[in-house]
Amino acid sequence: MPTRTFYQKLVDSHTVAMLDEQHVLLYADLHIMNEYTSPQAFSSLREQGRPVLRPRQQLAVVSHIIPTHPVGNAQRVIFDPPSALQASNLKRNCRGFGITLFDTTDDDQGIEHIIAPEHGWVRPGMVILCGDSHTTTYGALGALGFGVGTSEVEHILATQTLVYRLAQDMRIRVDGELPSGTSVKDLILMIIGRIGAQGARGYAVEFCGTTIAALSAEARMTLCNMAVEAGARAALIRPDATTFAYVRSHAANLDDAAFAQAMEDWRALHSDEGAHFDVEYVFHAAQVAPYVTWGTSPDQAIAVDALTPPSDEGATAQALAYMDLQAQQSLLGLPVDRVFIGSCTNGRIEDLRSAAAIIRGKHVAASVRAMVVPGSGAVRRQAEREGLAQIFIDAGFEWRQPGCSMCLAMNDDVLEPGERCASTTNRNFEGRQGRGGRTHLMSPAMAAAAALAGSIADVRTLHPGAGDSHA
Template sequence: MHKHIYKHISPRTLYKKLVDSHTVAQLDEQHVLLYADLHIMNEYTSPQAFSSLRQKNRSVLRPQQQLAVVSHIIPTHPVSAAQRVIIDPPSALQASNLKRNCSDFGIKLFDTNHEQQGIEHIIAPEHGWIRPGMVVLCGDSHTTTYGALGALGFGVGTSEVEHILATQTLVYRLAQDMRIRVDGALPAGASVKDLILLIIARIGAQGARGYAVEFSGSTIAALSAEARMTMCNMAVEAGARAALIRPDQTTFAYIRDKAADLAEQEFMQALADWEKLYSDEAVMFDIEHVFLAAEVVPFVTWGTSPDQAIAVNGLIPDPAQAGDEQASAAISQALKYMGLAAGEALLGLPVDRVFIGSCTNGRIEDLRAAAAIVSGRHVAPTVRAMVVPGSGQVRRQAEQEGLAKIFIDAGFEWRQPGCSMCLAMNDDVLAPGERCASTTNRNFEGRQGRGGRTHLMSPAMAAAAAISGCISDARVLEPHHA
C-alpha cells in the first residue's frame, strides 16, 4: 500500500495519470495491462475477433462496455436512413456479420438503417459516452479524437480486439510525453484545421511518433469542444499515439449537455474527479513545442502526406532545396503523383470534387463554417461537391438550422452520414486523376480512390473551392447572404 502511494508523490502528466488509474498490472518496464472503459468496433476490424471467440467458446466479458458502428463501407446516397442498402456483396457481408455478432453477444449496434447511424468518432461523444478520465479503444487510428474530452483514446490492431472483448483489457506499450503549447487568438479566417495542419507541417508526419501529445495554451483553452476534437483527431497524422486536452468548463458543459443518462448528483460527483485531471505544474515533458496562433493562416496540403502542407498563398517546395536525399525523393514522388511542379502556386489550382465531412470535420460547427461561405452562392459548374454529415443527429440539426437548404440551393449533394469519401471503402470515390478539396485527415496515394489527388483543408476552404472551382483563400470570400 505504501509503495503504491509513494509511486504517485512525484509530479505526473495527465497522460500518466490516466494510464496509472487504468493499470491492472505492470508487465515490464515498457508494458502494462490496461483496463478499457469503452471499446468501440466497426465492421471491418472486428470479424476475425468474433470468429476466434467462437472457436475458443469464449464470451464477451462486458458487453455493456462495447459499442459497434457500421460506418466505413456504408453508401451515403441521399435516400432515407430506412432505405439505405449496401449493394457491394463483400461490404454487405461485413455489415450482416457485425449485426449477427452484436446480436449473439449482446452488444449495442448502430446498424446500416439506424436513424442515429454515422461515424463512430462522432456518434460516441455526441451520445455522452466519452467522458474525462476514461480509456477508450477502437480498431481505428482516429480514436485519438476522444482526447478532446480528457479521455485516453487510441487505435488498436485487429488482433488485439479479441483480447479486449474477452478480458476488457489490453497489453499496452507506454508512450513518452510531449506537450504542444499554442498561445494567442486565432486570426480571422483561420480555423483549428489550419492550426493542426501547420503544426503537422512543422514537426513532420513522424514528429510525435511514440508520444502522447498534450495540447495546451490559451489558444487551445479558447477552442470549442468540437474544435478540440479536430485537433486530437489529426494528432495521429504527426505519429502521435494519443492526444489529450485538459478537461475544463468547456468539456464539462459539453458532457452535461450530451450525457442525458447522468443524474445531477452523479454528474457533480464525477466532476469532482474530472477537475483533478491535469498535468501537475512541476512535471517535465520529454519534448515540448511552442506555437503562436498569430502565425496561423489557411493551410492546404500539396503532397501525399498530411505534413506536406503550405499556407494557401505559398509556393510548392522544390525537391532540390530539401535537406537530404530522402526528403528530396519524397517531394519528387509526391509532386509526380499529384501532377504538380515545384515553385507552383496552389491558389487557382482547379479542382474536380469537393468533400465536406469525415470524423475530422463532419460535426455541426464544421457544417456551419462551410455554410457561412456557401450562403447565397453556387457551386462552380466544373465541380461536383458533396456534404456528408458525421451522424444522423448532425444531419437533422443541420436541416433544422437551415444549413442543408443552403447547401442544396448552392448545388451541393446533401447526403446520408458515413465515412464516405474519406477513404475508398465505399462507393464515394475519386476517379483516377480527379483532384479533390477535402476536409478529411489523410491525403495518401489512392486514399480517396486509385489515382485520386487529395488536398486537405478546412471546411471554409473546401466551401470556397467548391464555389470558385479552384483552390481559393476563403478569407477573400467573405460570408454573405443573398
C-alpha cells in the same frame, strides 16, 4: 509523490498489472468496433466458447463501407457483396453477444468517432480503444483514446484489457487568437507541417495554451483527431468548463448529483505543476494561415498563398509528380473537380455551419461536383433544422446520408483516376480517396471557397471575416 503528467495519471489509474518497464496490462472503459476490424475476433471467441466479458462497455458502428446516397434511412442498402457481408456479420455478432450497434438503417447511424461523444459514451478520465487510428479524437474530452490492431480486439472483448506499451510525453502549447479566416484545421495542419508526419511518433501529446482553451469541444476533437497524422499515439486536452458543458449536454443518463460527483474527479485530470515532458513545442496562433496540403502526406502542407517546395530527389519529387504539380508552384487557382465536406475530422455541426457561412447565397462552380456528408444522423437532422442543408442544396451541393464516405475508398464515394479533390478529411495518401485520385486537405471554410471558385482559393479574400470559426 512525484509529479505526473495528465497522460501518466490516466495510465496509472487504469493499470491492472505492470508487465515490465515498458508494458502494462491496461483496463479499457470502452471498446468501439466497426465492421472490418471485428469479424475474426468474434469467430475466435465462438470457437473457444468464450463470452464477451463486459458487453455493455462495447459499442459497434457500421460506418466505413456504407453508401451515403440521399435516400431514406430504411432504404440504405449496401450493394457490394463483401461489404454487405461485413455489415451483416457485425449485426449477427452484436446480437449474439449483447452489444449496442448503430446499424446501417439506424436513424443515428454515422461515423464512430462522432457518434460516441454525441451519445455521451465519452467522458473525461476514460480509456477508450477502437480498431481505428483516429480514436485519438477522444482526448478532446480528456479521455485516453487510441487505435488498436485487429489481432488485439479478441483480447479486449474477452478481458476488457490490453497489453499496452507506454508512450513518452510531449506537450504542445499554442497561445493567442486564431487570425480571421482560419480555424483549428489550419492550426493542426500547420503543426503537422512544422514537426513532421513522424514528429510525435511514440508520444502522447498534450495540447495546452490560451488558443486551445478558447476552442469549442468540437474544434478540440478536430485537433486531437489529426494528432495521429504526426505519429502521436494519443492526444489529450485538460478537461475544463467547455468539456464539462459538452459532456453534461450529451450524457443523458447522468443525473445532477452524479454529474457533480464526477466533476470533482474530473477537475484533478491535469498535469501536475513541474511535471516532466520529454519534448515540448510552442506555437503562436498568429502564425496560422489557411493551410492546404500539396503532397501525399498531411505534413506536406503550406499556407494557401505560399509556393510548393523546391523539388529534389526523394519524397518531395515523388509527391509533386503524383499530384501533377511543379516545384515552386502556387496552389491558388488550381482547378478542382470534386469538393468533399465531412469525415470524423470535419463532419460535425460546427464544421457544417462554417462551410454554410461561406456558401450562403452563392453557387458551386459548374465544373465541380460537391458533396456534404454529415458525420451522424443527429448532425444531419440538426443541420436540416438550422437551415444549413437547404443552403447547401440551393448552392448545388449534394446533401447526403451520414458515413465515412469519401474519406477513404471503401464505399461508393470515390475519386476517379486523375480527379483532384478539395477535402476536409485527415489523410491525402496516394489512392486514399480512390486509385489515382489527388487530395488536398483543408478546412470546411476553405473547401467551401474552392467549391465556389472551382479551384483552390483563399477564403480570406471572399469578404472580411470569411470563414471565421473555432470549428
